[in-house]
Amino acid sequence: xxxxxxxxxxxxxxxxxxxxxxxxxxxxxxxxxxxxxxxxxxxxxxxxxxxxxxxxxxxxxxxxxxxxxxxxxxxxxxxxxxxxxxxxxxxxxxxxxxxxxxxxxxxxxxxxxxxxxxxxxxxxxxxxxxxxxxxxxxxxxxxxxxxxxxxxxxxxxxxxxxxxxxxxxxxxxxxxxxxxxxxxxxxxxxxxxxxxxxxxxxxxxxxxxxxxxxxxxxxxxxxxxxxxxxxxxxxxxxxxxxxxxxxxxxxxxxxxxxxxxxxxxxxxxxxxxxxxxxxxxxxxxxxxxxxxxxxxxxxxxxxxxxxxxxxxxxxxxxxxxxxxxxxxxxxxxxxxx
Amino acid sequence: xxxxxxxxxxxxxxxxxxxxxxxxxxxxxxxxxxxxxxxxxxxxxxxxxxxxxxxxxxxxxxxxxxxxxxxxxxxxxxxxxxxxxxxxxxxxxxxxxxxxxxxxxxxxxxxxxxxxxxxxxxxxxxxxxxxxxxxxxxxxxxxxxxxxxxxxxxxxxxxxxxxxxxxxxxxxxxxxxxxxxxxxxxxxxxxxxxxxxxxxxxxxxxxxxxxxxxxxxxxxxxxxxxxxxxxxxxxxxxxxxxxxxxxxxxxxxxxxxxxxxxxxxxxxxxxxxxxxxxxxxxxxxxxxxx
Numbered sequence: 001x002x003x004x005x006x007x008x009x010x011x012x013x014x015x016x017x018x019x020x021x022x023x024x025x026x027x028x029x030x031x032x033x034x035x036x037x038x039x040x041x042x043x044x045x046x047x048x049x050x051x052x053x054x055x056x057x058x059x060x061x062x063x064x065x066x067x068x069x070x071x072x073x074x075x076x077x078x079x080x081x082x083x084x085x086x087x088x089x090x091x092x093x094x095x096x097x098x099x100x101x102x103x104x105x106x107x108x109x110x111x112x113x114x115x116x117x118x119x120x121x122x123x124x125x126x127x128x129x130x131x132x133x134x135x136x137x138x139x140x141x142x143x144x145x146x147x148x149x150x151x152x153x154x155x156x157x158x159x160x161x162x163x164x165x166x167x168x169x170x171x172x173x174x175x176x177x178x179x180x181x182x183x184x185x186x187x188x189x190x191x192x193x194x195x196x197x198x199x200x201x202x203x204x205x206x207x208x209x210x211x212x213x214x215x216x217x218x219x220x221x222x223x224x225x226x227x228x229x230x231x232x233x234x235x236x237x238x239x240x241x242x243x244x245x246x247x248x249x250x251x252x253x254x255x256x257x258x259x260x261x262x263x264x265x266x267x268x269x270x271x272x273x274x275x276x277x278x279x280x281x282x283x284x285x286x287x288x289x290x291x292x293x294x295x296x297x298x299x300x301x302x303x304x305x306x307x308x309x310x311x312x313x314x315x316x317x318x319x320x321x322x323x324x325x326x327x328x329x330x331x332x333x334x335x336x337x
Numbered sequence: 338x339x340x341x342x343x344x345x346x347x348x349x350x351x352x353x354x355x356x357x358x359x360x361x362x363x364x365x366x367x368x369x370x371x372x373x374x375x376x377x378x379x380x381x382x383x384x385x386x387x388x389x390x391x392x393x394x395x396x397x398x399x400x401x402x403x404x405x406x407x408x409x410x411x412x413x414x415x416x417x418x419x420x421x422x423x424x425x426x427x428x429x430x431x432x433x434x435x436x437x438x439x440x441x442x443x444x445x446x447x448x449x450x451x452x453x454x455x456x457x458x459x460x461x462x463x464x465x466x467x468x469x470x471x472x473x474x475x476x477x478x479x480x481x482x483x484x485x486x487x488x489x490x491x492x493x494x495x496x497x498x499x500x501x502x503x504x505x506x507x508x509x510x511x512x513x514x515x516x517x518x519x520x521x522x523x524x525x526x527x528x529x530x531x532x533x534x535x536x537x538x539x540x541x542x543x544x545x546x547x548x549x550x551x552x553x554x555x556x557x558x559x560x561x562x563x564x565x566x567x568x569x570x571x572x573x574x575x576x577x578x579x580x581x582x583x584x585x586x587x588x589x590x591x592x593x594x595x596x597x598x599x600x601x602x603x604x605x606x607x608x609x610x611x612x613x614x615x616x617x618x619x620x621x622x623x624x625x626x627x
Contacts, residue, residue: 058431108611115372119563130600297440304433305422
């Protein structure tokens with residue numbers, strides 16, 4: 001049986017097509033690199049949205065999954081031959097490690113109040129940061145290390161950036177549609193019900209814990225995949241992948257773009273990455289721009305208070321309102337007629 | 338033997354500093370049901386305020402006073418601007434206070450400069466006593482004394498005064514205490530300010546013992562305070578004291594014998610507590626009924 005394709009799917013596919021064409025039109029290195037970063041952080045922010053937006057779990061240690069992914073693939077490619085096989089092996093290690101850490105954190109704290117998961121993940125992330133700094137034989141500490149990525153076949157090697165661009169874009173599109181399918185599935189509905197009213201879901205006969213743990217593992221795996229892409233795009237890993245700034249970025253992107261919308265975090269990632277790019281250029285103009293975390297922090301606080309639905313959420317709400325009003329008008333006309 | 342005693346004293350004094358932050362955190366959580374992720378930032382501000390005032394006045398007492406006043410003021414502003422709009426919404430509280438934490442630590446860099454600052458110990462507290470083979474660093478002993486005094490004062494005020502009665506009643510049943518004509522909002526503001534002042538006091542005491550202050554210390558010690566609150570149980574002040582001492586001592590011993598694992602052992606204690614007694618060693622609340 002053919003399912004009816006949603007109208008929004010066509011719109012998303014159209015945008016994807018535009019993004020596919022971009023590198024053939026505008027081939028500048030910095031611009032491609034910026035877009036690659038947006039795709040990577042878009043994936044990362046989507047994985048965050050699964051927790052914050054769809055289930056109502058706050059994680060303050062999302063950077064650790066990102067870092068785990070980046071280090072897994074980096075170490076695998078550095079220790080083994082830089083072939084496609086070791087690249088796949090790196091992805092496998094990243095997914096396993098990210099999933100296991102998410103499972104442990106989830107099992108330990110998800111039966112408690114939301115505070116606990118936030119605190120535990122924050123503490124765990126700082127543990128991983130310390131580990132990456134101290135375990136010098138494996139991670140090279142603060143200096144980080146460079147590694148080689150697999151050689152591409154003849155002909156493609158000259159267009160390596162474009163290939164990485166396509167790979168990241170394709171990953172983002174596939175993950176986006178996959179996660180959208182997931183959130184619209186019965187599992188997704190239960191998660192959203194948990195977000196709205198945990199006790200109600202429990203009294204309907206669902207056990208809450210397994211659902212929360214499942215989604216935290218999925219989110220952890222997706223986040224470590226974003227870390228893998230990040231390491232590949234830089235061909236370099238250092239401890240900054242575990243920094244709290246990375247978690248803050250994901251938070252900002254999700255909240256400004258719109259929690260619980262999946263496409264919102266991608267838009268948020270675009271905005272924040274462009275802001276990073278231009279603010280760091282502005283630091284020559286005034287020193288305050290070097291402290292851009294202050295600006296981001298203030299924007300973030302204001303967004304939490306005054307703009308809780310984000311860009312996409314606010315648009316969706318205004319559409320829904322208009323639709324409702326239209327229906328009411330037609331209804332009252334029918335009654336009058 | 339003297340090594341062990343020295344390490345123990347060192348650990349207890351570290352634990353006392355962590356207790357000062359954790360006590361404010363758990364007090365605020367117990368009464369207001371607000372988890373303040375910006376708490377560590379106030380600790381860092383207390384440390385900077387203390388160091389700055391000491392360099393101006395050369396009076397240790399005045400510098401501590403300045404730190405406490407800083408804590409009270411930041412507490413007032415935080416409650417008013419950050420916490421008040423999001424009462425009752427846990428997720429928003431957690432999100433917004435983390436944002437404020439980052440703003441607070443970045444503001445430190447703007448006001449005092451981004452580099453590490455040296456902190457002096459007042460002359461009458463520097464040096465050490467020697468009893469037999471054991472040398473006791475004076476300043477460590479001083480921190481332990483202050484920590485115990487603060488703990489006893491908090492217990493006395495909470496258990497044996499009118500204000501303490503109101504606060505404890507507020508923890509148990511907020512609506513009832515309001516019905517009895519108590520302005521719980523004002524009590525909230527007061528408790529929040531006191532909790533922040535405790536963190537700032539901890540910061541001012543921490544600076545001379547470590548010798549340096551830096552903007553990231555807020556996050557570092559904030560995490561310790563969270564771990565302590567998890568181990569001790571949310572809302573329990575004796576629990577925080579015991580957990581803080583446990584974390585402080587185990588941390589110092591590990592840092593001496595197995596430096597790589599010093600952070601890990603703290604986490605390990607937390608994991609064990611979370612597995613076997615998730616609501617914390619001394620807690621009355623904390624398990625999710627939402």
